[in-house]
Amino acid sequence: MNRSLAPELSLLVASCLHIEYEERRLMDSRHLFNLLYYHQIRPVFLSYIHERGIDVNFKQKLTNDCQHITFSNMLCAQELVRVDKLLTAKDITTYAYKGSVWADWLYGNVGQREFGDIDLLIPKEDFAEAIEVLSNEAGYLADDYRKYLLETPKMRKRFFRTDYHIPMLRETGDSTNVLEAHWEIAYPRLLFTFPSDEWSRYSEKYMLLGKELNVFQKEYQFLILLVHHGGKEQWKKLKYIADLAAYMFRYGHLTDWEKVTALAKEKGIYSLLTWSLGILKALCLPWKKEWPQQIVSVEVTSLIKQWETAPRLPSNSTWPYFKHGLAIHDGFKHKSALIFEHLKYFSEWQLLWHKAAWYKKKQS
Template sequence: MTRRFGDEERFVIRCCKAGIRGTSVRPNWFESGLDWETVCRLTRRHCVTPLFLEAVRHEREETVPPEALETLEERSAYVARRNLRLLQTTASLSQAFEREGIRAIPYRGPVLARIAYGDVGRREFGDLDVLVRRTDLPAARSVLLEQGYDPQYVRETTDGLTSSQQWAYTRFARDYAFEHRCEPVEVELHWRVLARRFPTAIELESVWDRRSTTSIAGTDVPVLSPEDRLLSCCVHGTRHRWDRLRWICDVAADLERNSIDWETVIRRSESHNCTRMLLLGLAVTASLFETQLPVRVRRRIDADPAIEPLRLHVRDHLFDDSAYPEHELWRFQSRTLERYRDRGTFWATCLFEPTRPDIEAVSLPRPLAPLYSLVRCGRLLRTAIGRRPRSRGETDSNPSRTNANP
């Protein structure tokens, strides 16, 4: 049975939709029984406070309790200050990479905020994601070290990686996290948009020639093409089971402000083996935000019998804050893969391919790297025996950090 949204949940969705479209907030949306503490918690949890506040501030501000309005304004002001600082950081890092001849494309974060929302202060994000070639990782790592960043590790006891561990990192993982020594700024170098367990091989080589540019802090920064950006948003949201309203807002805002060549995006999704992920993201966005999709796209959605059950699953769990076992996330992710052989590879990779915690746990010589699979199995066994279910937003590659703000 489909879960009914509560009044506060419905209200947050409506206001986010109004904020994206620039439409007025209807007076009857401010239902008398709203629990504003819950409203503030939801906007914070789903990282949509600035967008929500923008929708209500000028239309019905007098109906918002002063305490709630103060909470929303403080959060929105903090996001604006932080985003401006990260915008400057994006420009400076882009220049540093270019000076060293490193091809790098910032995506999500301030770039997505600028392009999809028109204002960097309207979207919450936490870290900076940069797509680079795997062969450029040593040079990109050196640039970040020179800029004052240190590598971040999953295990608190990890004190640097050996050369063999670094090789295994680039072989099996998909990103490398760094944190500034003096500022609360995190940067992630990605050489794949998704982990190897997915058949979706979106890498820098496949998107570089299609890139465009946007001006950030007076610097022309390379960005993904509109079609690649939409694919990136949809595969990222699907990876996280669309459990943040912000990720759905990203798709809705991007489609509201920018034109898409739908034939191209469908063709690229097929070549990258992520058509169902794309269609699921579009179906979820259309159902919650009434986003208009071309007839041919709606037909593709209707033609895939797996989309509707997946969409209902997303809807039913969108506002569910309870913890869930990791294998349930894997099950959802596997259902977004169309081919049976891809699902088989996915499950085998989940069970046997090492992740960042496995690699950090022990240093193996490169010839013995296949033995990391045994480390992986041991960790999964310990988890199955006694570890708690994973919290929402927590990833296998880094259990200590949440991905609420990428």
């Protein structure tokens, strides 16, 4: 482990990579506690310290929290299965990803990963009918502004051109379920091209709680994981590093890396692939012979600083998204397409103006 890491962060990184932690430097328990919660790796960390006999003075609270996380995750998994059954009954194809599916897929345990909502990918041609089923039969409602966008033809077209999902809420007694219905995996201006007309080509079945769900083949789903964790979230939290390491340990020796490489180059994100795996190498994850051998360590100083300081996310992410997008997209062709997509986004001034006015009115 890199000795330049503070002892608290060093322990958290070791738990995410599932590697030995042999340091015995004094730690600030409060700082460790705060970092642990910020990075959303409580179940991973609890399993790690339990296996290695490492003690922390907040272990009982951590244990209680992880029991609650397991219970909440199981309810989300059950809700995912219920919603999928309702949509399947209407011949609407959906693809489950993130959330409880990734918890089970990556860790083999639905309680081992922190998440907060249910995510479904729904092809564009089925999206309108799916929203009706989710609203009328599953009990999920979009907020007033998105209802307005969906019900106003001109705004609806602009909304679908510039956005990628609709958050929906379902009130159930003392709790609230959050479901995100996606027609893309990210904002179109970010140029992560995983269009719905190719999803069936890479689909496979996955068993969760006795129900077959549509998911994606591991190579395709791995790239989606990289897009979400590294492309959108830029590896800002250790939760994402833990997911990446979990994939490598569980599926790295089974993955068709030539297929992954070909798909990444086709989609202009080979730089994202090599950078992401290079982070694991830089963090001293033992590299197995079945894993890609062309990967080299990358500079992680800025990431370490970010993990240590746990900064607030910016209120406006457009500029950071754009700069990061230029860095992780390949070559002139894909970088220029990214610039063009951002120009197209800002040309939708009517939607952007209307959106700003709506939220300003709501706040007032």
